[in-house]
Amino acid sequence: MEHSGVRSENQSFAGSVGQFKDNPRGAAAGSGSSISDSVTRGKEAIGTAANDAMNAAGSDLQSLRADLNSLKDTVAKFVSQAGGEAAKSAREVTSNVAGQVSDVANDLADKGAKMASAASDHAKSFGTELESMARRNPIGALAGAVVIGVLIGLMGRRS
Numbered sequence: 104m105e106h107s108g109v110r111s112e113n114q115s116f117a118g119s120v121g122q123f124k125d126n127p128r129g130a131a132a133g134s135g136s137s138i139s140d141s142v143t144r145g146k147e148a149i150g151t152a153a154n155d156a157m158n159a160a161g162s163d164l165q166s167l168r169a170d171l172n173s174l175k176d177t178v179a180k181f182v183s184q185a186g187g188e189a190a191k192s193a194r195e196v197t198s199n200v201a202g203q204v205s206d207v208a209n210d211l212a213d214k215g216a217k218m219a220s221a222a223s224d225h226a227k228s229f230g231t232e233l234e235s236m237a238r239r240n241p242i243g244a245l246a247g248a249v250v251i252g253v254l255i256g257l258m259g260r261r262s
Contacts, residue, residue, distance in 0.1 A: 237244035 233244075
């Protein structure tokens with residue numbers, strides 16, 4: 104359509120030039136209004152194009168804002184979920200480590216109790232054996248006690 108408008112303007116311009124050759128004064132009057140009409144139509148076309156461009160840019164800007172808001176919401180959800188998963192993993196690891204430490208501590212306590220019980224049993228059996236030796240041989244037990252007393256006395260003097 105624009106091309107046909109340009110052709111009609113060119114034809115009218117050519118007609119004006121033809122009038123100018125034939126009648127210089129008539130051509131000047133006709134071509135002046137034709138030029139001002141062309142300028143007016145050009146201004147209107149430019150204004151319409153600028154208005155259309157502004158409307159398109161405005162709608163594109165609104166679309167871009169909506170997309171950015173959607174992206175912001177998506178990133179916020181992702182960060183929230185990632186933080187929740189990290190906290191959950193940390194709790195699980197802590198729980199597992201605490202459970203393992205508790206198990207090891209319980210095992211050590213059980214082993215310590217068993218060792219103490221065994222040492223107590225050995226001491227009781229050693230005491231019982233010394234008592235039975237002293238009952239069987241009282242003079243040997245007294246002689247052994249005297250020897251041990253002398254050794255302890257000698258060690259006390261040296262220090």
